[in-house]
Amino acid sequence: METIRDKVAIVGMGCTKFGELWDKSPEDLMVDACYEAFEDAGLESKDMQAAWLASLVSGCTGSRLANAIKLDHVPITRVENFCCGGTDALRNACYGVASGAYDIVLAVGVEKLKDHLGGFGQFITAPFDSSKVDVDLPPANFFAQFATRYFHHYGISMEEGKKTLAKISVKNHHNGTMSPKAHLRREITEEQVLKSPIISWPLGLFDCCGLSDGGAAAILTTPEIAKTLKDDYILVKGLGLANGNGSGLLDTEYGFTSMPENVECSRMAYEQAGIKNPREEIDLAIVHDCFTIHELILYEDLGFSPRGKGGEDVEAGTFTLEGDLPVNTDGGLKCFGHPLSASGLRMVYEVYKQLQGKAGDRQLKDPKIGLTHNLGGLPSYFNCAVGIFGKEAG
Amino acid sequence: MVGITSFGAYVPFLRLDRSAMGKGGKGEKSMANFDEDSITMAVAAVMDCLDGVDRDAVDGLFFASTTSPYREKEAATTVAVSADFRKDILTADFANSLRSGTNALRAAADAVSAGSAGQVMVAASDIRLGAPGSVFEQSFGDGAGALLMGGEDVVAVLEASYSVSQEILDTWRIDGSPFTRAWEARFTGGQGYQTSMWGAISGVLKKTGLKAEDFAKVVLYTPDARSSMRLAAGLGFDPKSQLQDPLFGVMGDTGSAYAIMMLVAALEESKSGDNILLASYGNGADAFVFKVTDKIKEMTSSRGGMKRNLASKDVIDDYSRYLSYRSILPGTADIYPIPFGSTSAPAMFREVDKNFRFHGVKCDHCGTPQFPPQRVCAKCHTKDQFQPVRFSDKRGKVFTYSMDAFASPFDSPAVIAVIDFDGGGRMESYMTDRTVKDVKIGMEVEMTFRKLFEREGIINYFWKSMPVRFSSEG
Numbered sequence: 006m007e008t009i010r011d012k013v014a015i016v017g018m019g020c021t022k023f024g025e026l027w028d029k030s031p032e033d034l035m036v037d038a039c040y041e042a043f044e045d046a047g048l049e050s051k052d053m054q055a056a057w058l059a060s061l062v063s064g065c066t067g068s069r070l071a072n073a074i075k076l077d078h079v080p081i082t083r084v085e086n087f088c089c090g091g092t093d094a095l096r097n098a099c100y101g102v103a104s105g106a107y108d109i110v111l112a113v114g115v116e117k118l119k120d121h122l123g124g125f126g127q128f129i130t131a132p133f134d135s136s137k138v139d140v141d142l143p144p145a146n147f148f149a150q151f152a153t154r155y156f157h158h159y160g161i162s163m164e165e166g167k168k169t170l171a172k173i174s175v176k177n178h179h180n181g182t183m184s185p186k187a188h189l190r191r192e193i194t195e196e197q198v199l200k201s202p203i204i205s206w207p208l209g210l211f212d213c214c215g216l217s218d219g220g221a222a223a224i225l226t227t228p229e230i231a232k233t234l235k236d237d238y239i240l241v242k243g244l245g246l247a248n249g250n251g252s253g254l255l256d257t258e259y260g261f262t263s264m265p266e267n268v269e270c271s272r273m274a275y276e277q278a279g280i281k282n283p284r285e286e287i288d289l290a291i292v293h294d295c296f297t298i299h300e301l302i303l304y305e306d307l308g309f310s311p312r313g314k315g316g317e318d319v320e321a322g323t324f325t326l327e328g329d330l331p332v333n334t335d336g337g338l339k340c341f342g343h344p345l346s347a348s349g350l351r352m353v354y355e356v357y358k359q360l361q362g363k364a365g366d367r368q369l370k371d372p373k374i375g376l377t378h379n380l381g382g383l384p385s386y387f388n389c390a391v392g393i394f395g396k397e398a399g
Numbered sequence: 400m401v402g403i404t405s406f407g408a409y410v411p412f413l414r415l416d417r418s419a420m421g422k423g424g425k426g427e428k429s430m431a432n433f434d435e436d437s438i439t440m441a442v443a444a445v446m447d448c449l450d451g452v453d454r455d456a457v458d459g460l461f462f463a464s465t466t467s468p469y470r471e472k473e474a475a476t477t478v479a480v481s482a483d484f485r486k487d488i489l490t491a492d493f494a495n496s497l498r499s500g501t502n503a504l505r506a507a508a509d510a511v512s513a514g515s516a517g518q519v520m521v522a523a524s525d526i527r528l529g530a531p532g533s534v535f536e537q538s539f540g541d542g543a544g545a546l547l548m549g550g551e552d553v554v555a556v557l558e559a560s561y562s563v564s565q566e567i568l569d570t571w572r573i574d575g576s577p578f579t580r581a582w583e584a585r586f587t588g589g590q591g592y593q594t595s596m597w598g599a600i601s602g603v604l605k606k607t608g609l610k611a612e613d614f615a616k617v618v619l620y621t622p623d624a625r626s627s628m629r630l631a632a633g634l635g636f637d638p639k640s641q642l643q644d645p646l647f648g649v650m651g652d653t654g655s656a657y658a659i660m661m662l663v664a665a666l667e668e669s670k671s672g673d674n675i676l677l678a679s680y681g682n683g684a685d686a687f688v689f690k691v692t693d694k695i696k697e698m699t700s701s702r703g704g705m706k707r708n709l710a711s712k713d714v715i716d717d718y719s720r721y722l723s724y725r726s727i728l729p730g731t732a733d734i735y736p737i738p739f740g741s742t743s744a745p746a747m748f749r750e751v752d753k754n755f756r757f758h759g760v761k762c763d764h765c766g767t768p769q770f771p772p773q774r775v776c777a778k779c780h781t782k783d784q785f786q787p788v789r790f791s792d793k794r795g796k797v798f799t800y801s802m803d804a805f806a807s808p809f810d811s812p813a814v815i816a817v818i819d820f821d822g823g824g825r826m827e828s829y830m831t832d833r834t835v836k837d838v839k840i841g842m843e844v845e846m847t848f849r850k851l852f853e854r855e856g857i858i859n860y861f862w863k864s865m866p867v868r869f870s871s872e873g
Contacts, residue, residue: 133738134746134750134771135743135746136743136746136747136749136750136753136754136859137738137742137746137851137859138753138851138859139738139827140815140827140828140829141738141739142738142803142813142815143803143805143806145801145803146801146803146815147801149801149802149803150799150800150801150815150817153799153800153801153840154798154799157799157840202804203802204803204804204805205801205803205804205806205812205815206801206802206803206804206812207801250777251777252777252778254817254825254826254827255767255769255770255773255777255824255825256767256769256777256778256825257798257819257825259825261798261799261817384817384827
């Protein structure tokens, strides 16, 4: 088994403004994201030899992308992997290049959640049993169950636990103010978070990410071709994808304090990227903070903090823009917004811009290795995607 | 020797303070939760009745109700399968009459007596509606009773029965109308209730040669708090010492289940050798004489019965909640339809063992219990080597939970609990009949059969968790 490290380069990226884009169609978002990427790469649509389109609610077949940007009879695969769709489109595109099948390919993620009543909560008809007896509720519930158990397990009072979660939300809101394309762009206070209405106890409104429309795109090629296009291309270092087998809802040993999918998936990606100590070697991480509790658990699942100690690192400011390991520098799902299948590519967009030094007011000092992470689904049948990207080969 | 071999009851956890329905209302009435109907209450009563009973020895189930959820579709099958009875049993619905409960009782006794069945379960259940502001709205309560009729190990021998039939419009409900109607009480009480009940009771007394003073308890259906007293006194019984409390102030008239539920209450207080008279009413009357046997001493077990069911309650005084639970006020179910999508008869058909019998599996290889059933073991990955395990009578503990403020238009917050079953197995469950402030990790729960939702004219039933209602000690 070979590693994907340094075999594929990103030479162009695009990302639309995320938000409630009432006047944009899915096709508009495809055009806007792809044409920004084309311009960034100095390429045109006719240069794309294959494409992958990720979408849950705005999908159908790959032809929707061909139709929007008028790709002429190239192979396009629609990818549906829930919240991991965008990253999985990128992953498939990377293997298309690494295999030698294609030289230049396109990965796109688009979602028009706000065209549908209830966002996407009402669209989760699977993997639920079609006799419809499963607890089939919006995801806040499942993550709330992790929060309840996490605090209980580590002997953290609900009050203290919620304060830690509030700090995560405040941080991401602060970062979001510096992201022109983010959905929600205002500072909030811990008190506001703690006083916000309960969505699914113990999680309140500010513990939950925004549901948004948006699109993002990436152009991938070999490092050899990349060199001919630009100096500041970014290299793919590692790609993980892990799907849970559902045993946690059958097996009483599953603890609801960690998502094993996160652990296994990041282990795959670290191995490919040659990362031994993620806390030290990773310069920024853009992770799936669909709910604040998940970002807290992720600090531990991704190996940034010891078990049960994520809160202490939050307290120490480790994950702020000024901290040792900034997390969600662009505002995260919380503020950038979460158009499911577009989110993974939006995260890569942030890492790409940061590594290139083009992240504006939120630019970190000379980051070299960045991580992206998505997770979607249900407890113990989550699917998880992790990407690691770097500036330099080796 | 045909008689009752076991008995059980179900009174919903919720009670509506009668003053919530209008000034002058006294006491409270039992009120089904938003996720209950006559089928779910019947299942609960049957499960209560099955305490200490081998369910595989039950040869039939008769469901009796005037409020069967479906106008066309058998309810007895749903009750039987949810109680996890054998497939080769006789099921039948007894409907339309307030007397359907005792009609079913009589038919069950006759089947046992004729030798066509060893034991037959009778489940009577009702959730009747009186029009807002009506006397019936005040008097009707919801509940279910179950009697297992058999020929061996009888707790109360059926000594005799006697019935009269009477064509009269006293109370009725025409097809399509949700509300029970009545002619004036002076007519219905005198010409209907008193006449028919008198006829049936006199008949059974004559048949047995017993006198009023020979009875320890007289159990009489009554449409209100006083009619049965007048009837009992007229027949020579002492209402004070002999008449079974009609539980009017704490429950109300539970329709076809009422006489059976009161009989269960009487049996709970009875001793060996007691004669009990039972009479129910509805277009005629059925009267029965039971003699309690020594076996009654063995019935002090973990069943809920009437006493514990009545004692375990949450009294509410929110009339709008009652109206929306009974769909008298239009609900918001259609505005925010959770879960999304259509119901599927083939999927429901395919999942009968899982959804109704509540069967999980136990791996033959590693012994791990699992719900829902799997093809490949989650623990040892062995394929297709499982034995079915019934989870409906297992208890469990809350491992973790959430409380959703938006998921339920009827019962907010929706408590979603991950429960670990005693003996193994785990489930993500809706929790019902809970007091929000009492929900916590480690809380003991049991399973209850409920309606999840109704859509496209199909009711989707499944099991929910609820806090353990009665402790096993007593």
